[in-house]
Amino acid sequence: MAKILVVADIKQGVLKGSTAELLSKAKALGAETAVVAIGSNIESLVPELVSAGSDTQYIADDAGLELFSAGPFATCVVEAANQFDADLVWFGFSESGKAAAPRVAARMDIACATEIIDVNLDNGIEITRPAIANKVLQKVKVNTDKLVAVVRAGAFEADESVSGSENVVKLPAPEADLKAVIKELLSDASGEIDLADADIVVSIGRGAKDQAGVDLVKGLASDLGAGFGSSRAMVDGGFMAHNKQVGQTGKIVAPTLYMAFGISGAIQHLAGMNGSKVILAVNKDPEAPIFNVADYGIVGDLFEVVPVLREEIKKVRG
Amino acid sequence: MKILTTVKKVVDVELNIHVESGAIVEDGLQYVINAWDENAVEAAVVLKENNGAETTLVSLGGGDMTDIIRKCYAMGIDNGIHVDDPALEKADSSVYAKVLQKVYETGEYDLIITGKQAQDTDSGQTGIMLAEYLSIPCVSNVIEIQVVDDGNIKVSRLGDAGTEIVEVALPAVVTVSDSINEPRLPAMRGIMMAKKKKIETTDLAGLGTSYDEVGGNALKSEVVEFMKSETRQAGQKFEGDAAELAVKVVDLLANEAKVL
Ligand SMILES: Cc1cc2nc3c(=O)[nH]c(=O)nc-3n(C[C@H](O)[C@H](O)[C@H](O)COP(=O)(O)OP(=O)(O)OC[C@H]3O[C@@H](n4cnc5c(N)ncnc54)[C@H](O)[C@@H]3O)c2cc1C
Ligand SMILES: Nc1ncnc2c1ncn2[C@@H]1O[C@H](COP(=O)(O)O)[C@@H](O)[C@H]1O
Numbered sequence: 001m002a003k004i005l006v007v008a009d010i011k012q013g014v015l016k017g018s019t020a021e022l023l024s025k026a027k028a029l030g031a032e033t034a035v036v037a038i039g040s041n042i043e044s045l046v047p048e049l050v051s052a053g054s055d056t057q058y059i060a061d062d063a064g065l066e067l068f069s070a071g072p073f074a075t076c077v078v079e080a081a082n083q084f085d086a087d088l089v090w091f092g093f094s095e096s097g098k099a100a101a102p103r104v105a106a107r108m109d110i111a112c113a114t115e116i117i118d119v120n121l122d123n124g125i126e127i128t129r130p131a132i133a134n135k136v137l138q139k140v141k142v143n144t145d146k147l148v149a150v151v152r153a154g155a156f157e158a159d160e161s162v163s164g165s166e167n168v169v170k171l172p173a174p175e176a177d178l179k180a181v182i183k184e185l186l187s188d189a190s191g192e193i194d195l196a197d198a199d200i201v202v203s204i205g206r207g208a209k210d211q212a213g214v215d216l217v218k219g220l221a222s223d224l225g226a227g228f229g230s231s232r233a234m235v236d237g238g239f240m241a242h243n244k245q246v247g248q249t250g251k252i253v254a255p256t257l258y259m260a261f262g263i264s265g266a267i268q269h270l271a272g273m274n275g276s277k278v279i280l281a282v283n284k285d286p287e288a289p290i291f292n293v294a295d296y297g298i299v300g301d302l303f304e305v306v307p308v309l310r311e312e313i314k315k316v317r318g
Numbered sequence: 319m320k321i322l323t324t325v326k327k328v329v330d331v332e333l334n335i336h337v338e339s340g341a342i343v344e345d346g347l348q349y350v351i352n353a354w355d356e357n358a359v360e361a362a363v364v365l366k367e368n369n370g371a372e373t374t375l376v377s378l379g380g381g382d383m384t385d386i387i388r389k390c391y392a393m394g395i396d397n398g399i400h401v402d403d404p405a406l407e408k409a410d411s412s413v414y415a416k417v418l419q420k421v422y423e424t425g426e427y428d429l430i431i432t433g434k435q436a437q438d439t440d441s442g443q444t445g446i447m448l449a450e451y452l453s454i455p456c457v458s459n460v461i462e463i464q465v466v467d468d469g470n471i472k473v474s475r476l477g478d479a480g481t482e483i484v485e486v487a488l489p490a491v492v493t494v495s496d497s498i499n500e501p502r503l504p505a506m507r508g509i510m511m512a513k514k515k516k517i518e519t520t521d522l523a524g525l526g527t528s529y530d531e532v533g534g535n536a537l538k539s540e541v542v543e544f545m546k547s548e549t550r551q552a553g554q555k556f557e558g559d560a561a562e563l564a565v566k567v568v569d570l571l572a573n574e575a576k577v578l
Binding site: 011012067068070071094095096098099101102103105106107110111112113114115126128130131132133134135136137138139140141142143144147177178179180181182183184185186187188200232235236242243248249256257267274277278279280286291292293294295296297298299300301304305308309311312313315316317 | 329331332335337342411412415434437438439440441442443446447450451454455456457458459461472476477478479480481482483484485486487490495496497536537538539540541542543544545546547550552553554555556557560561563564565567568569570571572575577578
């Protein structure tokens with residue numbers, strides 16, 4: 001039976017949905033599961049880690065782990081992987097995962113794969129992942145006994161019926177990385193809906209033009225209780241925070257509904273949202289590439305369309 | 319300060335890519351500098367302009383690299399090393415990182431700047447693995463680099479909880495995001511000068527190593543098949559009076575797609 005260690009995705013003390021998704025997939029593969037949770041004051045998460053589907057919980061809880069630092073983070077993962085004798089180590093899709101996975105692979109001298117969307121364990125380890133800005137899929141054969149992987153956002157679904165058992169193992173605090181010291185964390189605006197969690201994502205592009213345009217579409221996002229994201233153009237323009245960028249270098253989202261306003265649909269943007277269930281695009285250029293991926297498209301000026309959309313949506317949703 | 323930047327030649331992602339019988343169709347492909355490596359080159363040149371530095375780029379594999387290296391010269395890079403070895407055509411991030419380790423060891427660099435990922439692999443591993451193999455610090459997904467003094471830099475990194483300000487002791491590896499800068503268009507004068515500059519070409523033996531030693535004969539993973547990605551179909555597109563369209567589309571979202 002394969003052993004799969006999932007690295008818990010914890011953000012500001014909250015366990016993110018990807019942890020349950022990865023554990024559910026591990027269980028579906030018939031694997032023995034463990035989770036490693038790394039941070040400060042996180043022991044209270046144990047019940048959640050169990051119900052998410054882990055059979056063993058490795059906990060590295062230390063004040064020194066409050067802020068993310070890839071080196072010590074990787075040390076904890078390697079320690080858990082060794083104690084558990086994991087065949088597969090999975091990270092959820094996050095900047096922490098992307099930074100730590102190659103370190104874990106280098107230290108354990110095993111294969112590393114990022115953005116995996118599927119795993120097959122029938123004949124050794126084989127994974128599937130997109131490459132070249134999502135233009136192709138690759139099937140990759142793993143030649144080492146073990147694999148470290150980062151799972152692409154939205155690849156696996158959580159199974160509510162899955163659960164685990166409590167078996168907590170405490171890990172020693174790792175040594176701090178004295179050569180790369182975090183001096184400060186400029187925290188993202190909290191209180192806003194995390195794009196990764198949102199059921200509906202409303203996004204703006206350069207077509208929103210100015211602050212009035214941003215506020216207009218933001219109003220629609222708040223009516224819907226949706227996550228509010230953007231293309232890189234609006235981040236570069238200083239209208240949106242970096243953590244709101246959807247795309248290859250931003251967040252990868254796969255909501256039920258993605259609404260794109262004034263976004264042309266560059267491949268780097270599409271790579272971050274074309275896994276959405278339904279896409280609505282509003283763009284005044286009928287030739288905009290975003291229409292090639294949109295289920296519903298409105299050719300029009302967003303400044304005219306958004307106000308009437310808001311009214312209609314209010315009517316429908318009550 | 320001595321800066322090494324890594325530059326990979328990759329397939330142009332803006333063009334169509336066709337897959338046939340498990341492989342990418344070579345016909346019609348074009349090759350360009352990896353976009354994130356262009357950001358790395360720009361970052362190196364900016365550090366050189368602001369703080370004084372000797373900048374070297376290295377590229378592994380890729381066949382003819384003349385145009386790409388000349389372009390980087392024209393942007394302001396001082397030296398170019400091309401490690402051209404047929405054995406490097408089918409390598410993985412770990413192999414590339416081990417070759418880069420050899421390059422690093424021949425040059426005593428203070429700072430290595432790589433792109434956050436290569437557009438052909440989209441894997442984002444090479445720079446981070448290189449730092450591990452060298453046992454030096456690494457910060458990935460960096461959007462700003464400042465020199466503190468001879469032995470230290472301060473970088474901003476986009477992390478999960480926000481922007482992390484990290485002080486890093488040199489030597490170190492930094493992998494950069496495209497948000498770090500807007501790569502410059504080289505001026506005519508730079509382009510002319512670049513034509514006269516030499517490109518140092520070497521191979522694995524020239525670096526004192528072999529494909530075997532860098533793990534090339536025991537790849538940890540390999541791509542066995544390429545497949546078409548599931549492309550979405552264009553759906554319904556409407557033009558006309560905004561108010562009427564809003565009614566129609568909201569009805570479709572609510573009652574056809576059932577997502578409202
Ligand atoms: C290495 C690299 C990584 C990148 N990563 C990302 C990434 O992660 N995310 C990302 O988004 N981009 C990324 N980009 C940038 C990407 O290539 C595009 O430049 C960017 O997505 C364009 O943003 P946009 O669609 O908002 O702007 P534009 O391409 O300028 O499009 C604006 C659109 O708005 C429409 N419009 C204008 N006015 C109106 C109006 N009144 N009403 C309706 N429509 C209107 C126009 O018709 C146009 O289609 C990356 C680029 C590179 C090179
Ligand atoms: N063959 C190569 N030659 C030079 N640099 C490379 C090569 N492969 C990877 N790199 C560097 O490592 C980064 C990450 O690559 P990857 O791990 O493939 O995503 C790239 O942006 C390059 O800077």
